[in-house]
Amino acid sequence: MKRGLVVRDPGEIPETEWRQRIGAVREQLTAEGVEVALCYGDVHRSDDIAYLTNLCIYWNEGMLAIPADGDPALLTKLSPRVHPWMRRTSTLTELRSGKAFGALVGGFLDDRQPGTLGLVDAALWPAPLIEEVSAAAPGWVVRPLDGLVRRFRLRPSEAEKTLLRQAGTALAGAVSAATVSGLSHRERVAAAELHARDAGFTDVLVRASDTSVEITGQYRTSWLRVARDPALAADLRAAVGAVADGVRTGDVPARVVHHADLSTDGEYLGRSPDRVLGAGEVVVVAVERGDAVAADTVLVTATGAESLTGKEVLAS
Structure with a gap:
């Protein structure tokens, strides 16, 4: 159970390293022709999100939206009342809460021209969630991105x-x-x-x-x-x-x-x-x-x- 200490200390991991991690993912998205990637996590498997943002998903579930040309945003069903804690303990600045991931993804993509939407390690997602997200992205090409974040985690800094x-x-x-x-x-x-x-x-x-x-x-x-x-x-x-x-x-x-x-x-x-x-x-x-x-x-x-x-x- 995730109920221990959550630490964000620049003396341990410098701010520059957090930016480099997101930057490396963005570069890979550009190389693969992907405009936005979605990284799903829950209490059982959320290490990709933690690696990129330091966020601890201690309950419920979340989805990190990573545009190739902008800052990532967390999409979550958790109440906005936890946003202050999430901002203090992570590198995130944009957090969006709602009742359904489909609506959250649709809202994030609303002001973007349709392109390719990548699902990081889609084979590990709940199947209904893939259907929900795909339906919320009309005009977008939805495809899996196997191991996109994991490849950067293989060799620790x-x-x-x-x-x-x-x-x-x-x-x-x-x-x-x-x-x-x-x-x-x-x-x-x-x-x-x-x-x-x-x-x-x-x-x-x-x-x-x-x-x-x-x-x-x-x-x-x-x-x-x-x-x-x-x-x-x-x-x-x-x-x-x-x-x-x-x-x-x-x-x-x-x-x-x-x-x-x-x-x-x-x-x-x-x-x-x-x-x-x-x-x-x-x-x-x-x-x-x-x-x-x-x-x-x-x-x-x-x-x-x-x-x-x-x-x-x-x-x-």
Whole structure:
């Protein structure tokens, strides 16, 4: 549940970087001949919107309208009473509320000449919503834009890496607190969540079994995972040691999920063994044996992997 700290601090992510993110999307829209893109998000999957604006969709749903030649606007069914909070915690200046996305999209497009309207990752949208939005854009060509924002999230910036390292240290502490001997399952969950929430995590999910503790959390706009099981410690070290620039995920003896897909556990991307890891990417390496799991979040480097949650550098 998204009920933790929401931070917008230029000391963490400079204002110039927020503008660069939107600028990169605009450039891609122009290159693809798209006049306006719509990015949909809800409480389960809103990381693209968060990456571009720092907005936390903690309830309900929203749609970010991104014109190739102007500033983005948030379209939402949330009451205007939350607009002041949204403006304080995000980079957005224009927010529009209404009862239906069709009317909101139609109003946004009203003063524009019909062109191409792109739906970012349309395959993940609710089907009725695609029909509603398409009907609200007569004269427009509506087409999907697969992975338009995700491609920019694959390699975190230097500022994001700093935050990921801070978050990794916090999660390492949380899993240590949760693996103290003598704790019940509930006590393990409570200890882990307390530690992560105190460290400033926005979203936290903890799973505990007889032997394992697994923590997945959102820190600012990025996600990490850590899990510990004594019986799988050696397997996890071997799996992380196999990670490096140019390595295929199928050659890593563990499950690999990109941090950009962690909020949905990579369920929408499948598990192709042909994906090639690249330096600068952040992934989760997880060894799973039934209910037992051991995992670390790592930064892929040219020579190996920097473990963000294990606090050691492992070279291939």
